[in-house]
Structures are given as structure tokens and as C-alpha cells.
Amino acid sequence: LADGDPAKAAVVLDDALALWRGPVLADLPDRTAEAARWETRHFDALRTRHTAALDLGQAEHSLPELTALCDGHPLDEPLQALRLRALRDTGRTAEALAAYEAVRRLLADRLGTDPGRELRDLHGGLLAPADPVRPALADAPPGTRPPGTRGPAAAPVPEGFRPRGNLRARLTSFVGRDGDVERLRADLAATRLVTLLGPGGAGKTRLSQEAAEGAGDAARDGVWLAELAPVDDPADVPEAVLTAVGARETVLYRAGAEEMRAATASEGQDTAVERLVEHCGRRRMLIVLDNCEHV
Secondary structure, eight states: OTTSOHHHHHHHHHHHHHTOOSSTTTTOSSOHHHHHHHHHHHHHHHHHHHHHHHHTTOHHHHHHHHHHHHHHOTTOHHHHHHHHHHHHHTTOHHHHHHHHHHHHHHHHHHHSOOOOHHHHHHHHHHTOTTSOOOOOOTTSOTTOSOTTOOSOOOOOOOTTOOOSOOOOOOSSOOOSOHHHHHHHHHHHHHOSOOOOOOOTTSSHHHHHHHHHTTOGGGGTTOEEEEEOTTOOOGGGHHHHHHHHTTSSSOOOOSTTHHHHHHHHHHTTOOOHHHHHHHHHHTSOOEEEEESOTTO
């Protein structure tokens, strides 16, 4: 793959994987460390083989095994990214969006983090179908293109591409609150801060997202949703918002947060608030702070 030849990589990896006879070192009494090393290499080879398959346009063939691998390794983000690519390339956009949401919630619940850059960029591409990201099939060797594909490959994503916002696609309709949406959009046009109040379950989150999507030129740099439910320390709010707007890779909640802040201070870096102001000050963007009342 490093040489830009996925067909050759697929052949080499198929030969290597055919030699696998697991479980590793099963007859040895003290096999744990060495076996784990070889099982990791085997897993890396599997992941790379599926990467080659997607590059060759063989998403339909890879998808079942990718799904099974993701079920067994739910926190492996590169593997989850391959599954999203396979779903996207087989035209299953809704399933890809649902899969991203499941991974996002899992990472938040177990690790207190958001998805990394690769998953977020894939999600942004799913929400912008006018700029599709497809594997380069035009240069695939004869016999490796999947049946039914034709025409030139789609243009690759420009280097440095960043999605305009992170609102998730809604899979259900939103009816009966047109008046609320219009009033909220009018408020957004008239002031920089709007607060929605109401009992739990009243639909504040959905209403805010529906209204925010129509912000237009007032948010030409995107609408960004910062979900603050996992945050239990007010001092962590700026870091959580930085993560939501894509200004940093990850953010730690609870365990490790104090150490991170101490390390940042000791290195003389700007505070999270200053970095957030610097990031947002040069942009016209709308930030939705969801579940912020407890912090």
C-alpha cells in the first residue's frame, strides 16, 4: 500500500494470511506475551488487507468481515473507519451514519473521548453528499474493479479538508413545531446568545439543531454541536467545546483531566479558553451547547 499498489498489496497479504494457523503457540505454558505480539501483527495484516480491498473498490466483499471484526474490536477507530468507508462505498449512507453515532457514543461512554480526526472527516463527508469520497477505481488493474462500476473515479478529498460543522443527520422527520423553529431562527439572527429552557424530554436538543441548520450566512463556517452531558467539571467545558469544533484531537474527562491541565500549564501553552477564543474569533460559526445546565 505504501507503494500505491493496492492490487499487489492484496496478493501479498492474502499469501501471508493463508499461512496463519491460530491460536498462536497454544502448546506452550508461557505464551501470553509472545502470542499477543503475533496476534496483533495478524490483526494489523487483516486491517491492511481490507484497506487494500476498499482501495480496489471491493467494499461489498469486505463489508461482512469488517462488521464482524468491529463487533469484536469496537474501540479500534481505524477499523471502524474502514467499516464506515465500506458502508459509504456500497451506498448505505444511513447505515454509515448510524454506525458512526454508535461508535461516538461508545467512545464517550467508555473513554470520555470523541472520535478522532479520521472518523470525524468521514462523518463530515457522509453529511455532504455533493462532495463524495470514493475509492480511485479508474487506475485499478483489470479484473479488480467490482461489477457494474464505470466512468472516472471521483475527485479525492482535498488535503486539509474539514467538514463545515458536526451536526448528525436526522433519520426521522420533525413536524408540528415550525413556529418554534422560525422564532428561534429569528432570535439567532438578532442576538449572539440564545438559551432554550424546558423540562427534560421536551425536545430542546432536536429543536435547537433544526433551527441551527437554517442559520445560513450567519454560520458560514458551520454549526457545531458540543454535547456536555459527559462533562462533570466546569473547568473541562472549554476543552470539550474545543474538541467538538475540531480544534483538538481528543479530550479527557474525569481521570487524567487534572494531569492534562497541569502538563499544559507547565509547558506554558495558552489556556483552553484562549485557544477557543482564537479558534472561533476568526470564523462565523454557531455553537450549540447541549446539556450545559449542570456545568
